[in-house]
Structures are given as C-alpha cells and as structure tokens.
Amino acid sequence: MSVIYLLLTLSILVAIVFFIAFIYSVKKGQYDDSYTPSVRMLFDDELVKVNQEKLTKD
Amino acid sequence: MKSTQCYHCGDSCDDDLIKFDEKIFCCNGCKTVYEIFSENDLTCYYNFQDNPGAIPSEIQGKYDFLDNEEIVQKLLEFSDGNTQIVTLYIPHIHCSSCIWVLENLHKLNSKISSSQVNFPKKTVRVTYNSTTTSLKEIVLLLSSIGYEPYISLEDYEAGKKVVDRSLTYKLGVAGFAFGNVMFLSFPEYFEVSEFWLEQYKNIFRWLMFFFSLPVVFYAGKDYFVSAYKGLRSKILNIDVPIALGISVLFIRSSIEIIFDLGTGFFDSLTGLVFFLLLGKFFQQKTYNFLSFERDYKSYFPIAVTKISSEGKEENIQIYDVDKGDRLLIRNQELIPVDGILINGNAEIDYSFVTGEANPIHKKSGDKLFAGGKQLSGVIEMEVLSSVSQSYLTQLWSNDVFQKDNKSHFKTITDNISKNFTIAVLLIAFFSTAYWLFFDASKALNVFTAVLIIACPCAIALAAPFTLGNMLRIFGKQKFYLKNATVIEQLAKIDTLIFDKTGTLTTNKESTINYEGVPLNQQEKSILKSTLRASNHPLSRTLYHTFNAVETVAIVQYNEVVGKGISANYEENTLKLGAASFVKNNNEKATLDTAVHISYNDEYKGKFIFKNAYRKGVKTLFSSLKKTYNLSVVSGDNEGEKKYLQENLPVETNLLFNQKPEDKLNVVAKLQRDNKKVAMIGDGLNDAGALAQSDVGIALSENINVFSPACDGILDAEKFNKIGTYIKASKKAIKIIKYAFLLSLCYNVIGLYFAVTGQLMPVVAAILMPLSSISIVVFTTVSTNFLGNKIK
Secondary structure (H helix, E strand, C coil): CCHHHHHHHHHHHHHHHHHHHHHHHHHCCCCCCCCHHHHHCCHHHHHHHHHHHHHHHC | CCCCECCCCCCECCCCCEEECCEEECCHHHHHHHHHHHHCCCCCHHHHCCCCCCCCCCCCCCCHHHHCHHHHHHHCCEECCCEEEEEEECCCCCCHHHHHHHHCHHHCCCCEEEEEEECCCCEEEEEEECCCCCHHHHHHHHHHCCCCCCCCHHHHHCCCCCCCCHHHHHHHHHHHHHHHHHHHHHHHHCCCCCHHHHHHHHHHHHHHHHHHHHHHHHHCHHHHHHHHHHHHCCCCCCHHHHHHHHHHHHHHHHHHHHCCCCCCCHHHHHHHHHHHHHHHHHHCCCCCCCCCCCCHHHCCCCEEEEECCCCCEEEEEHHHCCCCCEEEECCCCECCCCEEEEECCEEEECCCCCCCCCCEEECCCCEECCCCEECCCCEEEEECCCHHHCCCHHHHHCHHHCCCCCCCCCCHHHHHHHHHHHHHHHHHHHHHHHHHHHCHHHHHHHHHHHHHHCCCHHHHHHHHHHHHHHHHHHHHCCEEECCCHHHHHHHCCCEEEEEHHHHHEEEEEEEEEEEECCCCHHHHHHHHHHHHHCCCHHHHHHHCCCCCCCCCCCEEEEEECCCEEEEEECCEEEEEECHHHHCCCCCCCCCCEEEEEEECCEEEEEEEEEEEECCCHHHHHHHHCCCCEEEEECCCCHHHHHHHHHHCCCCCEEECCCCHHHHHHHHHHHHHCCCCEEEEECCHHHHHHHHHCCEEEEEECCCCCCCCCCCEEEEHHHHHHHHHHHHHHHHHHHHHHHHHHHHHHHHHHHHHHHHCCCCCHHHHHHHHHHHHHHHHHHHHHHHHHHHHHCC
16 A cells, blocks of 8 residues: 555545534534624633722722 | 713713712713622723713513513523523624623623623623523613613514525535645646656546535535526526536546546636635625614514503503504503504604604594604503504505515626627537537537636626625725625616605704794793703703803792693793693694793793704705706605705705605606616605615614615715715726626637637636636725725
8 A cells, every 4th residue: 555545545534624623613603703702802801900900909 | 071971871961960989970870880880890891992881771661571471482592491592682782891791791690691792793692590580680681781682573573593604614615625626636737747646646536526526516506506597587697607617617527537538627616616605705795783674573562561451451462462452652662553542641753654853742532653652651542453454564565575576686797697608609619610620539628628718707706796895895884785786776776766854854953943032031041941950852952052041040840741841930930842731822733843932921932843954965966966866755744845945956856745655656656767766765654665666775873773674774974975875886887897808808818728729727727716816806906996985
C-alpha cells in the first residue's frame, strides 16, 4: 500500500470532521443570530470591574 | 447638559425632578425601575449605555388573560411538567444594556433558569420553572422593568416557526466540495507528468466525482427545479441556462473520467454552484426586527375582558367575541371589534388606523370602531360585530390580500436571460454543425464546451450583488425593503400616491391656532399653571407653547376625566376642555381637535390642534412633479384642501373622504391605465392600497412599532429623501446593465476557446471564477459609490 492512500484518507477524514462540525453548528442555530454573541462575550469583564469599584467604595 | 436628563430613560425632565441616590429621574416609574435594579445588584445596566431604559407603562389588569391556560399553551415554545420556554418579542431592546439586563433576569426572579436575547430579532427566550412561577409573572416582571413584551393575536395563531436554514447548508456543502476539488485538481493544472502522479490520477478523479455529487444533487437542486418550473410556464428564466450548464458540466466530466478521456470540469462545476449560492445568500438581506407581512392580527390583542350577564369579568379569546357581548376596555387597550360605547370616558386614539394622533372623544351611545386605543380610564362597550366582520378588518377579505400579485414581476435578469439562452443555443448548434462538417470527432466536444462556458454565472451574479448591496445601503439610510425585487420595481415607478394624515403630516408636532378673544397676561399665566398640573396629552402640548409666561399658584384644581379642567386663582375661575364642559352652546360642530377656554364663565375661544406638515413636503413635491404623477389621497374631510392646493404643485391630484377600499381602488384604477404606482402611507387604513400598489412604502415614526403589510418601511425622518431613493434604484439598474455587458465580454472570450475546440479544463477553471469575482467587485464598488452619493 502506498502512503498516498493513507494521506488521502486522513485528509478527507479531517475535512469531513470539520464539515460535520459546521452542519452541527448551523443546526444548533449558531448562525441565526450573529450579533448578540459578539456583545455577550464582553459582559463578564465589565461585571467584575464594576463589582471591584463597588468594593473599593465601601 | 446631562443634568436635565432622566438617569433611567434619558427623557429631558425640566418640570418635576425626582432625586434619588444622587441620580435624577423624570418620573416615579423610572425611579422604581432603578430601585429594582439597585436592590438586585444590577446597576451596571447603566454602565454599558447612557440612559438605556424605558418608562414602565400602566399594565393594571392588562395581562390577566395569561391566567387562561389555553392561551398560555399557544404562546409557549416548549412545555413539559416543570419547565416551560417562551420567546417574547420586546420592542424596546435596542442596546447592549438591554441584552445584559435581560440575560440576568434570573437575578430578579430565581425561578427563571435562563434567558437569552436575540438582538436582531428583539426577542428574549426565557426558560423557567412552571410549578413555581408562571408566564404572567414573567411578563409582569418584564413590564415592571420597562421591557414590556408585545403579545398580539398573531402570536396566538402562528404555530412553531421553523427556521429555514437550507441555503446555509447548501452554501456549506458547495464551499466544502469546491475547496476539496480545487486541491485535488492541482496536479492536473500544472500537468505534472511524474510517474507516481500518473499512477494515482484515477483516485484523484474519482474523489472529485464523489465530491461533486452532493453539489449537483443537493446544493444545485433549486436551479433544476426553478428551470423546470420556468419551462413549464414557457418562460426562459436565468435558471434554464444555469441548469443546462450544470448538467452538461456534470455529464461530460463524468463521461470523461469513466472512459479515461480527461479530468473533467469538476472544479468549475463546484465553483459555479458555490458562487451562485453565494450570490443568493448575499441577496437575502432580512431585517429580522421588521415584518413586511403584517395584517390587523399583529395589532390586536389576544384576549379581552368580557362582562358576563351576572356582572362577572372573564377573559375570553378575541375570536370568541360575539355580537351583543359586553366588553371592558381598560386604559391603553385596543378596541378589537366595532361596538357602541355604554359608559365611561372614551378618548380613542386612532393613530394605528388613520395616522391621526390626537385622540377623539366619544360619548356613551357613540359608535366605536375596531382598531382604536382607549386612552383614559375604563370603558364598557357592547359588541356590534365580531372581529372579522368589523369595519376595518373587513378590508382584509379583499382579494388583494389573498393572492400574491407581485410574484409575476419579470426581473431584469429574466428579461435578458431569454435572449441570452436563445443566442447560446444557436451558437452551440451552429458551431457543432461546422465541426461535424470538418472534424466530426470534435463536434460533441465543442457542443458541450459552448454550453459549459456560456453558463451565465456572471450574469446571474450581477443582479443579486448589486441589489443585495443596495438593500444594505438603503437599510443604513433607514429605508428598509422587503427584498431585492422591490428595488427593480421602484426603478419603474411613474406615479406616487401619498396618504395625508400621518404621512404628509407628522403626529410628533402639532400646530396650535387660537381662535377667539385674545387672552391677557394674567389669563395666560393662570392657563399655563392649570395646564402644568394636567397630564392629558393635549394639555402637555399646549403647555409647551406658553414659554415666556409666569406661573402662579392655583387652587381648587379639578380635572374631570374626558371632559376638562377647572381651576381657581384669586377670584377667577378658569375652565378648559371639551365644548360641552366649557358650556359653549354657540359652538358649531367641527371635526377639529380643540381645547375650549372660558374665564369666569365667559367663553373666550379655543385652541385648535392640527398635525403639522413634515418639513420638506413642499420641496419634495416640487422636485418630484417633473418626473412623476403625484396624488394625495386622504381619509379626512376637505378641511385642508385649500392649504394643500396652495402649497403643493398644481398638477397634484387631491382626493378626500377616501375609505380604505376607495384608496385601494384609486391605485387599481391607475394600474389599469398601465401606471406603475408607489403608495406611501402609514396607517392600517392604507393597508389595502399598499398591498395593491406596485411598491407599497409604509412610513413610520418609529420603526419598532408596527406598520401595515408593505414592500418597504421608511423611517419618517427620511421622508424627504423618497425622490433620491427612487433615483438611486434607477441607477442600480443601470449598474446591473453595465455588469451584464462586462460578463458578456467574458462569455465572448470563453466562446472563442469553446467554438475553436480548444477548451481545456484549466481555461474554464480560470475564466469562471475570474468573471464571477470581477462582476462582484464591479457591482459592489459601484453601488458603494452610489451609496455615498445619496447620503
């Protein structure tokens, strides 16, 4: 067996894994709302900062 | 200065400030929301955005219908024993603060397990424990913090909505296959004739074949379906040559690899489908927070309070309302059916229906029409006709709302594709005939090559990219269109019809004229002081017109809801309000909204409220009159005829006293004379005309509130830009035509290779993406240039 068969199989398998991940994410609705997550990911940091401010005030 | 702005809602609050926690609030409602937030450690709500909030509105009893289990079940998205999920539409969602606070709802009510905001759609999806809390509690909680959800009859009827994601899947499949096939074709492109590559070439080719299968049979499926439908109705649409191209590409490539004749064109095939889908995807610009398909159902509540014969109040579903029932309409509730007012003070706001902002006063025994909103206190009414039989809702039984009269529009691409397809087929047959005569072995090769290279990928991309980009540009300019076809229709418009009230006029400002005996300084100051104490909308408006007047301390202030106010200052009595209240018997009946004044029981005069015309109406009309036929169609009486005749161009056709059906017929009549009509309206009474017209544009003061079914929604502040937008649409069509020319050049080059029998896979693989990409670049750049000009 030539190594090329192995390489081809592997590369296509990797590609298919990513493809399945894509299908899965579309199905989960990740592409339905592309705006809110971009805002949401910034929240945690802000929260911590505000709490600290409050603590120093008290 | 920030100091005069309410910390919560940002309204300017000059009159009565409420100070709390070193912050300034305009009213108790705002203060209460702040208190709720500060008690629950949610004050960082105010850190993301200045003054993000809204004043919570009165909702006393409004959501009692959510006690009705049957109605609740219809609204829920998911429900099992303990957990329920509901998605609520909240028009106020507008900034990151909103997202933050709504996703922290569980801090306000521990029974809520999670909540997730979809910002573009302005919805929040709440998951909660149904054994310890209820939908009603959640709705009340949201309302109390200024995020009142909007629940309408439409939510009741709509089943579970299925999101159509097939285009995303198809695009994914095509892109995946395109990328892989490209990699697999690389050895062939460079004609590496090394021994080991020769040996494995079949493996590569068969892999490409398998990658192309889902592209042809899944991703490209729509083109075959559309071409078949087109042919069946004898239309050569653009999908016919595309489907032809795809099938020829696939069949010839398969044959080539089966008989080991060559590599085939799998790279071009997958690339073609990928680019075409990309165009489709780009054109599909949707404004999730807007709906263009609304009818009265999205305005109407789900349930009303019925008073049974024993005097008990119960919530019943709107469709169950029968003639003769007695209904209780609370403050701020919508009247769902036609009926007769039995008792209570009715101040009905018909702005949903007519665009007229000032409320109309009704006496008991008067007829009430569906669609009005009660503004002061509780009223009782007796039902005259059921929901679907009411004056307003009957409009929707008109044929216009049943059939989709716009699907027959022939797009610019369809127009060119007919000639294009015929030309391509002719070239294919002639060149085949030529080669049959000279070198029969090449004939089939040439025939397929012509069909492959002439596949109008670039032509099919020109319109989606131009129009898709125009949609985005218009969207940024606050002109929201339903889909790309509307731009093409807009470019063909030659007649414009405007509604008057709410469209040419604005309900944000009113002009106030005083008729009667002039008031002296003291009378003015008493009047102003009295107005200051009143919360009636007319009083508020009138109050702001007395700027340079001192206020005095009045005594014995007495407001009779729905009638008027009386107040004393020193020895003087002031009365203002409805004509009957002020005891003005010699008043002739007029249709104007007016506030009457009497001073020590002596009638002084009246303030007449009129909606002010929008700025720029005159300039807009005079700039439009050269190119378009103009009409103003109004449901009002002829009171303003003279004013309009003086201020609008003489060519303008003025029609008054038009019922909703009449408006529709005016449009239909013009269309029979082969006019392309655009209707610009705002209220539900324009809904028929908007649906009948070629392009129906709904004007909206606030795009978050509701506008009737239409093709486009225009923000009212951009009203005077209508002319510019139509012109821009015409230019967009010109851009598409230039793009057609450009892509024809590519086709001619490609055809040269095809006809002479020299089409190599690598030529097709270069030419196809090159033409597609250059069309995309050309259309995008030129539409952006156009977009900059219309700013």
